[in-house]
Structure formats: C-alpha cells, structure tokens
Amino acid sequence: MGDTLDTIELVLPFKAEYVSVARLVTSGLCNRMGFDVETIEDVKVAISEVCSKLVSIGSNVSQCYKIVYSVSEDVLKVTYLCEDSSLKCIFNNGDDGLAIHIINALMDEVELCTSNDYILSMSKVVEGND
Amino acid sequence: MGDTLDTIELVLPFKAEYVSVARLVTSGLCNRMGFDVETIEDVKVAISEVCSKLVSIGSNVSQCYKIVYSVSEDVLKVTYLCEDSSLKCIFNNGDDGLAIHIINALMDEVELCTSNDYILSMSKVVEGND
Amino acid sequence: MSDGLSFTKEKSDEYVKVSLVGEVDIYTSQDFKNMLYEVVDCEKMNLIIDCKQLNYIDSTGLGIFVGALKKVKQYDKKIVLTNLKDNIKKLFVITGLDKVFVIE
Amino acid sequence: MSDGLSFTKEKSDEYVKVSLVGEVDIYTSQDFKNMLYEVVDCEKMNLIIDCKQLNYIDSTGLGIFVGALKKVKQYDKKIVLTNLKDNIKKLFVITGLDKVFVIE
Ligand SMILES: Nc1ncnc2c1ncn2[C@@H]1O[C@H](COP(=O)(O)OP(=O)(O)O)[C@@H](O)[C@H]1O
Ligand SMILES: Nc1ncnc2c1ncn2[C@@H]1O[C@H](COP(=O)(O)OP(=O)(O)O)[C@@H](O)[C@H]1O
Numbered sequence: 001m002g003d004t005l006d007t008i009e010l011v012l013p014f015k016a017e018y019v020s021v022a023r024l025v026t027s028g029l030c031n032r033m034g035f036d037v038e039t040i041e042d043v044k045v046a047i048s049e050v051c052s053k054l055v056s057i058g059s060n061v062s063q064c065y066k067i068v069y070s071v072s073e074d075v076l077k078v079t080y081l082c083e084d085s086s087l088k089c090i091f092n093n094g095d096d097g098l099a100i101h102i103i104n105a106l107m108d109e110v111e112l113c114t115s116n117d118y119i120l121s122m123s124k125v126v127e128g129n130d
Numbered sequence: 131m132g133d134t135l136d137t138i139e140l141v142l143p144f145k146a147e148y149v150s151v152a153r154l155v156t157s158g159l160c161n162r163m164g165f166d167v168e169t170i171e172d173v174k175v176a177i178s179e180v181c182s183k184l185v186s187i188g189s190n191v192s193q194c195y196k197i198v199y200s201v202s203e204d205v206l207k208v209t210y211l212c213e214d215s216s217l218k219c220i221f222n223n224g225d226d227g228l229a230i231h232i233i234n235a236l237m238d239e240v241e242l243c244t245s246n247d248y249i250l251s252m253s254k255v256v257e258g259n260d
Numbered sequence: 261m262s263d264g265l266s267f268t269k270e271k272s273d274e275y276v277k278v279s280l281v282g283e284v285d286i287y288t289s290q291d292f293k294n295m296l297y298e299v300v301d302c303e304k305m306n307l308i309i310d311c312k313q314l315n316y317i318d319s320t321g322l323g324i325f326v327g328a329l330k331k332v333k334q335y336d337k338k339i340v341l342t343n344l345k346d347n348i349k350k351l352f353v354i355t356g357l358d359k360v361f362v363i364e
Numbered sequence: 365m366s367d368g369l370s371f372t373k374e375k376s377d378e379y380v381k382v383s384l385v386g387e388v389d390i391y392t393s394q395d396f397k398n399m400l401y402e403v404v405d406c407e408k409m410n411l412i413i414d415c416k417q418l419n420y421i422d423s424t425g426l427g428i429f430v431g432a433l434k435k436v437k438q439y440d441k442k443i444v445l446t447n448l449k450d451n452i453k454k455l456f457v458i459t460g461l462d463k464v465f466v467i468e
Pocket of ligand 1: 094095096097098099319320322323324326327355356357360
C-alpha cells in the first residue's frame with residue numbers, strides 16, 4: 001500500500017443501526033492492510049465500542065460524527081471527530097468499565113480525553129508484516 | 131428507519147484498492163434498508179462502476195472523492211462529489227459503453243453530467259416494502 | 261452478510277437453552293435484553309446460552325449477560341455459556357467475566 | 365470476507381480451464397488481465413472459464429473477457445464461461461455479452 005498515508009473518512013448519524021457500517025469499513029481496510037483474521041475482529045470490537053458510546057450519548061448540536069481511518073504501511077490509526085465540542089471525555093471509568101477495558105486491551109495505542117480537537121484516537125500495528 | 135433522511139458519507143482516495151470499501155458500505159446500508167440480496171448485488175456493481183471510473187481518471191487537484199448515501203424509508207440515493215470541479219461528465223459513450231449500460235440498467239434513476247455541483251447521482255427504490 | 265440477531269429457545273426439565281444467531285451490538289441489544297430478561301424472569305431456571313452462531317458481541321452485549329446473571333442469581337440459578345468463538349471468548353477473558361460465568 | 369482474486373489453471377488436450385475465486389474489480393483487474401492474456405497467448409487453445417466461485421465482476425472485468433475473446437478468435441478458438449452466479453449472468457445479459465460468449 002506504499003509508504004504514503006491514505007485517509008478514509010466515514011460520517012455516520014448518531015444512530016445504532018449504522019454502527020455496523022463502521023465495522024464493515026474496518027473489516028475492509030484491515031483486510032487490505034494484511035491484518036490477520038483475529039486482529040480484524042479485535043479492531044472491529046474496539047471501533048464499535050466507541051461508536052456505540054457516541055450513539056448512546058448523542059448530540060444536540062450535530063447530527064453525525066466522523067471516523068477518520070489513517071492507513072499507512074503497517075499502522076491503522078482511527079480518529080473520531082464531531083462538530084459538537086462538548087463530546088470530549090466520552091467514557092467514564094465507572095459506568096464504562098467494560099468498554100474502556102476492552103478498547104485498551106485490543107488496541108495498541110489509545111488516546112482518550114485528548115487536548116486536541118478530536119474526540120479520541122486509537123491505533124493498531126500490523127504484526128509480522130515483512 | 132423512520133421517515134427522516136439519514137446521510138452517510140464516505141471519503142475515499144483515488145486508489146483502486148479502496149473501491150471495495152464502497153461496496154462494503156453499500157452492502158451494509160442496502161441490507162439495513164431491506165433490499166433483497168439480488169438488488170444489493172446490483173447496487174454494489176453500479177456504485178463500483180462509478181468509483182472505478184473516478185479512480186481511473188484520478189485528479190490533479192484532490193486526493194479523494196466523496197460518496198454521499200442518502201437513506202430514506204424506501205430509497206437509497208447515492209451522490210458523488212469531489213473538490214475537483216473538472217470531474218464532470220466522467221463517462222463517455224464510446225469507451226464506457228459497458229459501464230454506462232450497466233449503471234442505467236441496474237439503478238432506477240441515474241443523473242450523469244449534472245448541472246449541479248456534484249459529479250453524478252443515482253438512486254434505487256426498495257421494492258415490496260410494505 | 262451477517263447482520264442483526266435472531267434467537268431460538270429450547271426448554272427441558274432442568275434448563276432453558278437460548279441459541280443466538282448473528283450479532284449483539286448496540287442496534288440489536290434492546291431486543292436481546294428484552295428477550296433474555298424475559299426468559300430469566302419467566303422461567304426461573306438454569307440458563308444455557310449457545311453462542312455457536314454468535315459472530316459478534318461488544319460491551320453492550322456483555323453488560324446484558326451480566327444483568328441476566330444478577331437476575332438468575334436471585335433465583336439461585338446459573339448461566340452457562342457454550343460454544344463461544346475465540347474472538348468472543350477473548351472478550352470474556354479480557355474483562356474478567358470468564359470468572360463470573362460458567363463457560364463451556 | 366471475500367476480497368481479492370485468485371485463479372487456478374488446469375490443462376487437458378482440448379482446452380485450458382481457468383477457475384476464478386473472488387472478485388474481479390478495478391483493483392484485481394490488472395493481475396487478472398495479465399494472467400488471462402498470457403494463458404490465451406501461450407496456450408492458443410479453447411478456454412473454459414469456471415466462474416463458480418467468482419463473487420463479483422463489473423465492467424472492468426467484462427472488458428477483459430472481451431479482450432481475451434478477441435485474442436482467442438485470432439487463433440480460431442473459443443471461450444466458454446461456466447457456472448456463472450445469477451448476479452453475474454445478469455451483467456452479461458444486460459450488456460448483450462451473453463450473445464458473444466458461450467455461456468453454459
Ligand atoms: N470484570 C467485571 N466482573 C463482573 N462484573 C463486571 C465487570 N466489569 C463490569 N461489570 C458489571 O457489568 C455491568 C455492565 O458493565 P458496563 O457495560 O461497564 O456498564 P453499563 O452497562 O452500565 O454501561 C455493570 O453492572 C458492571 O458492574
Ligand atoms: N455489447 C457489446 N458486445 C460486444 N463487445 C462490446 C460490447 N460493449 C462493449 N464491447 C467491447 O468491450 C470492450 C470493453 O468495453 P469497455 O469496458 O466499455 O471499454 P474500455 O475497456 O475501453 O473502457 C471494448 O472493446 C468494446 O468495444
């Protein structure tokens with residue numbers, strides 16, 4: 001896939017029925033990048049956890065949120081954005097124990113509660129890619 | 131899925147390896163909307179024809195093109211956009227006979243060479259949806 | 261394409277078995293929760309959940325399993341999960357829920 | 365997830381059979397074209413293309429079939445397409461290519 005970074009964006013409404021679309025895109029990209037089947041399932045879960053949380057919070061300001069997939073040779077980085085700047089620390093350790101735990105366990109790097117203008121980002125490295 | 135219109139956007143690089151991502155998103159949305167399996171395959175082909183053509187043309191101005199899926203109760207409308215305003219009548223009747231033929235046959239409404247600021251749009255109605 | 265969730269219910273003298281087919285995510289979770297909690301509250305029996313054809317679950321679904329477990333415990337019954345796919349079993353291990361449920 | 369394309373080649377005295385597995389789209393088309401044209405030009409035999417496991421094709425792929433047909437005709441041979449799935453056969457009918465190829 002070359003050294004350059006490809007960017008794929010997906011904008012979804014805050015609705016439960018579209019979370020599976022994020023999983024499909026994730027499958028397709030991970031597949032192309034050469035992740036193994038098990039890892040693809042893991043990344044799908046992590047990405048889905050964030051979407052589910054966003055959908056359950058929703059927004060009064062915006063109809064939709066954006067997922068940016070940054071694809072490089074061996075790293076998939078996923079960033080979540082929304083016009084609604086009140087969406088910031090979307091997970092809290094009490095209620096969302098399971099979700100945070102899962103995301104941290106399945107992804108290589110996770111940045112929650114960022115000081116940047118995105119909601120969160122996380123990334124996964126392709127293993128054994130010679 | 132309610133009467134309101136949901137909008138899903140997908141931004142893809144002008145690269146052949148991402149055309150299949152558009153097919154995946156199409157599958158997912160058509161599935162949710164209740165299209166039958168045969169129709170889903172048809173819509174995937176039509177959408178893929180446009181992506182392939184865009185990728186084969188490419189752009190000097192923009193890295194990517196955008197697909198907007200407008201979902202209502204029983205119609206999927208798909209619109210293609212790009213910052214590069216030179217992308218307009220992307221199909222020509224000579225070389226692209228097969229592609230145009232296929233798109234027109236598989237979709238319910240197709241608008242090529244629009245006077246609008248998008249590249250083209252096409253739509254498909256869910257049949258037998260009571 | 262696998263999408264959505266369906267379930268079948270089977271009853272014997274000693275347990276109710278619920279078989280899941282498809283995906284438990286935020287979209288299908290409300291139906292799943294209603295179904296599962298109703299089975300638990302009506303039958304008041306040991307519950308076997310067959311996950312052979314469960315392709316996907318995330319924390320939304322795990323939370324529902326935990327909720328069901330709390331309910332069955334009120335009736336002194338247990339939940340047994342069977343035939344979990346590897347990617348799903350992994351989530352139970354990660355969250356420590358493999359020690360809370362009987363997984364076969 | 366089905367993705368990409370792979371093909372196997374089988375030879376008898378009278379024909380070469382190529383079996384396609386996966387998708388022929390703009391991404392896989394260059395490989396497919398190279399493979400198919402090479403088979404045609406090297407073998408100079410009747411060509412059977414088995415599409416039993418071909419899940420997807422669009423005009424990019426159809427154009428390659430047409431190109432291959434023009435080549436085999438130079439050698440007075442023919443192309444037979446077998447086991448087409450309904451959605452793929454439909455594309456041949458739509459484009460009129462069902463009258464150009466032998467489809468079984
Ligand atoms: N490792 C664990 N072991 C047992 N129960 C847990 C564990 N982690 C979370 N729970 C419980 O699972 C339930 C659902 O958790 P979670 O999905 O985080 O919360 P919620 O469904 O309220 O968003 C909660 O009742 C929580 O206490
Ligand atoms: N209905 C048809 N019957 C026979 N040949 C056709 C038909 N439609 C197109 N072709 C031929 O198929 C080839 C590929 O068509 P097409 O995909 O439209 O062009 P290109 O590959 O040059 O973009 C061309 O050589 C064209 O002449």
